[in-house]
Amino acid sequence: MDPILETHQLTKVYRNNRGIRDISLQLHPGDVYGLLGPNGAGKTTFLKLITGLIRADQGKITLFNGDLIDQFEEGMQHVGCMIESADFYDFITAWQYLKLIGRFYPNITDQRITEVLEVVGMIQVRKDKIKNYSTGMKQKLALAAAILPNPKFVILDEPTNGLDIEGTVMFRRLIKQLSEEHGTTFLISSHMIHELEQLCNRVGIIVDGQLIQEGHVSDLLASGQSLEQFYIHELDCRKGGKESA
Numbered sequence: 531m532d533p534i535l536e537t538h539q540l541t542k543v544y545r546n547n548r549g550i551r552d553i554s555l556q557l558h559p560g561d562v563y564g565l566l567g568p569n570g571a572g573k574t575t576f577l578k579l580i581t582g583l584i585r586a587d588q589g590k591i592t593l594f595n596g597d598l599i600d601q602f603e604e605g606m607q608h609v610g611c612m613i614e615s616a617d618f619y620d621f622i623t624a625w626q627y628l629k630l631i632g633r634f635y636p637n638i639t640d641q642r643i644t645e646v647l648e649v650v651g652m653i654q655v656r657k658d659k660i661k662n663y664s665t666g667m668k669q670k671l672a673l674a675a676a677i678l679p680n681p682k683f684v685i686l687d688e689p690t691n692g693l694d695i696e697g698t699v700m701f702r703r704l705i706k707q708l709s710e711e712h713g714t715t716f717l718i719s720s721h722m723i724h725e726l727e728q729l730c731n732r733v734g735i736i737v738d739g740q741l742i743q744e745g746h747v748s749d750l751l752a753s754g755q756s757l758e759q760f761y762i763h764e765l766d767c768r769k770g771g772k773e774s775a
């Protein structure tokens with residue numbers, strides 16, 4: 531099966547010399563891929579590059595078999611994303627916001643908008659102005675917008691930030707349902723390692739802008755390691771390697 535996303539030696543270095551270097555990664559249909567890494571490692575930079583929010587210095591991004599830059603609209607029509615804190619028009623309601631987002635896609639009905647509001651638990655507050663929402667409510671609305679067009683591939687940056695316990699459970703169930711019943715592919719960057727262990731089939735660790743390790747979660751668990759142990763071990767190896775260099 532062709533990969534959904536393939537990056538080849540993707541590099542973006544900011545003026546302060548931070549960023550990412552040479553990241554080559556493949557996501558296959560149905561993957562739920564967790565991106566882990568310390569603060570400032572380069573996860574958001576990677577997600578911004580693969581959604582065209584910023585341009586790479588070097589490397590190639592192939593999305594649904596097409597070059598991301600040359601065939602941006604064709605590729606992105608199958609992608610839902612939520613990257614960093616979403617910006618909203620504060621004076622409109624959740625319903626109006628999703629209606630607005632729906633205009634970018636064909637065939638988004640009012641019924642579909644109701645459906646996603648129900649899924650993320652926002653149906654009761656759909657007529658309230660966004661300015662009156664809490665951080666978690668805005669996060670749920672951003673998630674609703676990301677899944678609105680039934681995308682084949684969903685990219686989520688810190689999706690559970692600000693969510694309460696109920697919201698986190700809703701999020702986990704939603705990802706499981708979409709991946710198991712619809713075969714949706716996910717790329718999720720998060721520090722919630724226990725969530726990722728339950729959700730993901732594959733994980734990758736980014737440190738100092740480089741993808742230092744990838745693994746199948748089932749292999750880790752079968753070897754008696756938790757994802758947290760694997761992660762800490764990889765970070766320690768990296769530190770050890772740097773110190774002895």
Ligand SMILES: Nc1ncnc2c1ncn2[C@@H]1O[C@H](COP(=O)(O)OP(=O)(O)OP(=O)(O)O)[C@@H](O)[C@H]1O
Nearest residue numbers: 544545546548549568569570571572573574575576
């Ligand atoms: N626009 C920018 N200009 C300069 N440096 C930047 C810019 N955006 C990010 N960086 C730097 O690039 C590095 C990677 O940032 P990035 O936001 O990708 O990390 P992250 O892994 O998502 O971190 P976190 O887990 O804290 O969200 C950081 O050192 C950050 O300060």
